[in-house]
Structure formats: structure tokens, C-alpha cells
Amino acid sequence: MTVIARALATAGLLFAASTPVYAQTPHPAATQFLPIKDEPAPQLFVDQPLPGPLASRAVVIIPYRTENFRILPIFGASASDVSPRAGHLHVSIDDLPWRWADAGGTGAVVLTGLPPGEHKVLIEIATPEHEVLGGKAVKFTVPAIDSAHH
Template identity: 80%
Template sequence: MITIAKVIATAALLLAAGRPIHAETTTQFLPIKNEPAPKLVVDQPLAGPLASRAVAIIPYRTENFRILPIFGASASDVSPRAGHLHVSIDEQPWRWADAGGTGAIVLTALPSGEHRVLIEMATPEHEVLGGKVVKFTVPAINSAHH
């Protein structure tokens, strides 16, 4: 039996994904037995923007996991899995959640020097499923050219 919470969560997912709400499309959100594990792939920041403007554009992609702006217990029962990213910089005690699914984390105004960015996949209830660390150096930018 489908609960109201599951129906609402499914409708929210469909709207967030830009899909029309039809009965035949909701089947893609039913639990799948033996669903493959989610995977996060993170690349190094793009060299051009990092060197010329001190902007770290860190490309990422997920497998068996979709980045959507959904939160709460009822959203954890959908399939394929959905959630958001937790991002932290230089082991600071604060972090933020990225639920936009843009395929890139963009960091600006980082001081020159070494940096460490932790990107983690998290369920709608903030349970971390895995993560990757990206280490890079922001070069000193000659301010006379900007």
C-alpha cells in the first residue's frame, strides 16, 4: 500500500526532475531490489579558470544516484536513489549542501595556496553514502591584470 507521504515524495521528485506527473512515469521511482551502489566521480578543477581567475570549477557526476532538492525520511525510499551533496573546504567545521545537480562545484575568492575540498553524497536525511577529496593549488594572481 502506498502512503500519502510516498505519493507526495514521488510527485515532488517528478516536478524537481522536470517530468510530467503520469502514472506510467512513477514506476521509475519504485524501489528496485539489488540496486547498484551509488558512485561519485570527481575530477580536478578546470585548469584555465583556476590559473587565470582563481576560480575552482570542480566537475562531478554520480552513478545510481540523482542530485535533487529533496529532504526528509519519505524521500529516502525512492529509486533510483536521490539526495544531495555535502561540500566542505579545507577541513573547516562548516559545510553546505548542493542540491542543484549542475555537474560542477564552483568556488570563487579562494586565497592563493593549497586547498582541500571534500564532496560527499548524502541521502535526503543527510546520511553520507561516500565522498571524494580534491586537492589543488590556487596560484597567486597578478592583480594588475584584473
């Protein structure tokens, strides 16, 4: 290799080694192994019940998804420090005074046995200490199904 070629190769290596590689270095917030500072607000998206099961079998399947929030079976004060943020769902029906917690993270709430007629289901995201961070309600009608066909 000539002296000029060697000098150019060395200069190229030095330049490449000293240039920051922003595009290839992941931001620390992109990993679940490090705490996320200033996490974005959690969001809950709830769809209307799937029409097919509702019409044919009176089975209510309500799809949901979250952003910046994971549904996990963790509870209590120490679980509130988990990052990225995690918690569970609170689900209530027809404004009744009771509700249940869903920590399965299946992406859908499934209800059976509701009587025919109008109903409202409220799905809320909650911290491990049951602090509600937001929620969405869906309204739908359960049709009368002829039990002779089932």
C-alpha cells in the first residue's frame, strides 16, 4: 500500500471512529430495562363490540388497546414504580356500583349473559393502587336471541 493510500485509509478510520452514530444508538426510553423519565400520558382506545358475536349469540366482545401503559397482574404501592408504566383495567356495567379488575391484558373484554336491551360498559385504566387514569364507555344493544336455535 502506498503512503498516500495508507494515510487516506487511516484518516477515514479516524473520521468514522470519531463520528457519533445517532441513527444506530437506541434512545434509553426504547428499552424496558431502564426506567423511562417523563413517560407520555397513558391512552386507552376502546372499540364498539364485535357485531357478529353480538348479533348471533348475544356475546359481547369489546376490543381495547393501550398506549404508554401495559396491562399486568401487579398491585400495590411498590408496583407503581414499574417503568414503562403498568396497571390493570376496571370494568363496570350499566353504572352498577360494583366493578371488577382485569389484569390479563388480552385486548378484549368478553361478556355473556347480559339480558336483551341497551347496555353501557365502562373500561378504565388504573394504576397498581387502583387510581383511575382514564376511561372510555361503549353503549350497545343486546338483541333477543331465540334460544331454540342454540
